[in-house]
Amino acid sequence: MSAKDRPEREFRPPGGSAAREPDGPSERRAPECEARTRSSEPQAWGGHQPNDTLLRALRREPTPYVPVWLMRQAGRYLPEYAALRAKAGSFMALATNPSLAAEVTLQPLARFPLDAAILFSDILTVPDAMGLGLRFAEGEGPRFARTTADEQAIAALTVPDLARLRYVFDAIGEIKRALAGRVPLIGFAGSPFTLACYMIEGRGSADFATVRRMAFARPDLLDRLVRVNADAVSAYLAEQARAGADALMLFDTWGGLLAPEAYRRFSLAPTRSILARLPAGIPTIVFTKGAAASLPAIAESGASCIGLDWTADLGYARRRFGERVAFQGNLDPLALLTDPDSVERAALALIDESGSAPGYVFNVGHGLVPATPPENVAALVAAVHRASRTCNAGQKASGSGYRGG
Ligand code: 1CP
Numbered sequence: 001m002s003a004k005d006r007p008e009r010e011f012r013p014p015g016g017s018a019a020r021e022p023d024g025p026s027e028r029r030a031p032e033c034e035a036r037t038r039s040s041e042p043q044a045w046g047g048h049q050p051n052d053t054l055l056r057a058l059r060r061e062p063t064p065y066v067p068v069w070l071m072r073q074a075g076r077y078l079p080e081y082a083a084l085r086a087k088a089g090s091f092m093a094l095a096t097n098p099s100l101a102a103e104v105t106l107q108p109l110a111r112f113p114l115d116a117a118i119l120f121s122d123i124l125t126v127p128d129a130m131g132l133g134l135r136f137a138e139g140e141g142p143r144f145a146r147t148t149a150d151e152q153a154i155a156a157l158t159v160p161d162l163a164r165l166r167y168v169f170d171a172i173g174e175i176k177r178a179l180a181g182r183v184p185l186i187g188f189a190g191s192p193f194t195l196a197c198y199m200i201e202g203r204g205s206a207d208f209a210t211v212r213r214m215a216f217a218r219p220d221l222l223d224r225l226v227r228v229n230a231d232a233v234s235a236y237l238a239e240q241a242r243a244g245a246d247a248l249m250l251f252d253t254w255g256g257l258l259a260p261e262a263y264r265r266f267s268l269a270p271t272r273s274i275l276a277r278l279p280a281g282i283p284t285i286v287f288t289k290g291a292a293a294s295l296p297a298i299a300e301s302g303a304s305c306i307g308l309d310w311t312a313d314l315g316y317a318r319r320r321f322g323e324r325v326a327f328q329g330n331l332d333p334l335a336l337l338t339d340p341d342s343v344e345r346a347a348l349a350l351i352d353e354s355g356s357a358p359g360y361v362f363n364v365g366h367g368l369v370p371a372t373p374p375e376n377v378a379a380l381v382a383a384v385h386r387a388s389r390t391c392n393a394g395q396k397a398s399g400s401g402y403r404g405g
Contacts, residue, residue: 050181054116058247058283058304060326060359066351066388067115068381069186071287071333072367073108074120078374080107091136095121096167102174109183111374112381116184116247117175119240121168123190123251126232127199129160147202149210154221159232162239169243176244186285187245189237191252192229192270196222199229208257215262222266230270234277241279248278249285249307256290256309268297275302285328289366292317299325310365315353318360319402326359331380333364336372340379347383356391357401 053067075081081104088094095101104120124142128134133145148154162169175185190198197208214222237248255267267288275284287307291298298306299321306321308314308329317327335346347362354360362384368377 051115051183054184054186054361055246055283057359057361058285058326060322062358063392064389065385065392066354066360066362068362068384069114069116069118070108070364070368070377070380071118073112073114073118073377074104075368076370077368077372077377078107078111090138091122092134095125098167098170098174101167101171102178105171105175105185106178108377109179112378113385114183114381116186117179118186118249119168119172119175119188119245121171121188123188123195124198125165125168126160126189126229126236127195129164130157130199130232131160132199141204142198144198144202148196148199148225149201149214151218151221154225157225157228159228159235162235165236165239168236169239172240172243172245184246185244186247186249187237187240187243188249188251189233189240191250191255191267191286191288192226192233192274193258193267194252194254195229195233196225196266197254197257199225208254211254212257212262215258215266219265226266226270230273234274237274237278241282245282247283247285247304249287250274250303252286252288252291255288255294260293263294264297268294268301272301285361287328295321305359305361307363308365312365314350315355315402318354318357322357322359322402326361327354328361328363330363330365333366333368333372336364336368336376336380338376340376343376343379344383347380348387351384351387351391355402362388 053063053065054069056063057067084100084104085091085094088097088100093100094104101120105117108114109117122142124134127144131146132148134142135145136142146153148157172185172187179185197211198204200211200214201208211222233250241248250271252267252271255263258267271286278284283304284302285305285307286298286301286303288294288298289309290311291306291308292312295306295317303325305326305328306317308317308327310330310332312330314327314330331346331350336343351362
């Protein structure tokens with residue numbers, strides 16, 4: 001393992017080592033932030049105090065810098081993940097073993113000063129607990145042994161006994177003990193519609209044609225499927241919160257495939273019903289790929305934060321809806337397949353686009369891909385912390401804080 005690949009074994013405060021880096025490209029600032037510079041704000045996190053920057057940003061409270069975490073921050077781009085997965089034998093062997101799941105969750109935090117941990121699991125564990133028989137074949141993605149594509153299978157579907165997902169709640173307990181409050185833990189689930197996509201097709205698909213056909217031919221069946229999923233997911237997420245998750249995220253990866261009316265009926269409505277049933281006060285993030293056209297509706301869904309994919313206009317979204325909801329995103333994950341300098345430029349451009357108003361969480365617009373070089377992730381996290389520290393110092397200044405707003 002080369003020096004640059006070696007994970008740092010200790011958690012570090014954001015900006016800690018970055019501040020000691022020599023001048024050069026890393027001193028670049030987002031132009032919007034330059035104008036807002038007041039003074040160098042004292043560092044909020046001295047090293048071992050709890051870092052609740054993410055939770056404050058989700059609540060749209062001022063933060064000394066923009067918190068950052070990355071979808072799929074634990075995963076195949078990390079050699080230590082690949083090694084542990086090989087040792088465990090399969091994805092499910094990792095995910096169903098609470099201490100291995102905890103170890104994988106913490107791997108990216110040992111390398112990078114990220115502002116959140118996300119539970120290592122998968123959205124498809126819920127349909128697995130419903131009896132569909134999930135497996136992940138190496139290099140192939142998820143496969144279900146049984147599908148719920150016809151009237152009989154959908155009628156027979158019920159909310160699973162949460163005891164079948166006990167390994168998830170146990171993993172949350174282990175992760176929380178290991179984190180000891182250093183950063184918040186994000187729990188998650190798939191949206192009812194995105195789960196339905198995999199349950200109907202039995203695997204991933206480019207267009208989920210069977211599902212979209214069902215939306216026209218048998219909307220009553222799809223209604224029932226997403227209703228059962230909403231009941232299952234709301235119970236599952238509430239239990240994650242009880243086990244210690246500090247924020248909850250819903251992944252609606254495929255909601256953007258639907259026409260607007262179908263999206264509202266089969267994706268947004270069941271998502272809203274989940275949000276309404278979660279414990280009061282816990283921050284929530286709804287990530288919908290292809291959501292740009294539905295922003296007004298998602299902003300009213302009851303979510304604390306909207307996760308945007310990389311095709312959405314973050315600046316516009318913040319100006320238009322930033323008084324009501326926080327935003328998370330939305331760097332194209334393929335920007336990380338370049339070099340540290342290009343990554344830093346892309347990060348600064350996005351921070352500039354977002355503006356300095358509270359309520360922004362930096363992230364990628366979809367999961368990191370396996371070919372991502374870890375040193376580019378390090379450059380990204382350092383750049384976000386450094387540039388946004390200057391930018392956010394202006395949060396209490398007059399003006400909206402939204403770019404051009
Ligand atoms: O070892 C492996 O095979 C690794 C690949 C992998 C990983 C690391 C899968 C298979 N799942 C995960 C973990 C995972 N999945 C997390 C962990 C936390 C994190 O670090 O972010 C999360 C939040 C998910 C969520 C998930 N799984 C989504 C929603 C987000 C997204 O990426 O759109 C979806 C659609 C899935 C299904 C899934 N699981 C795995 C794959 C390859 C897929 C996509 C399948 C497809 O449609 O082709």
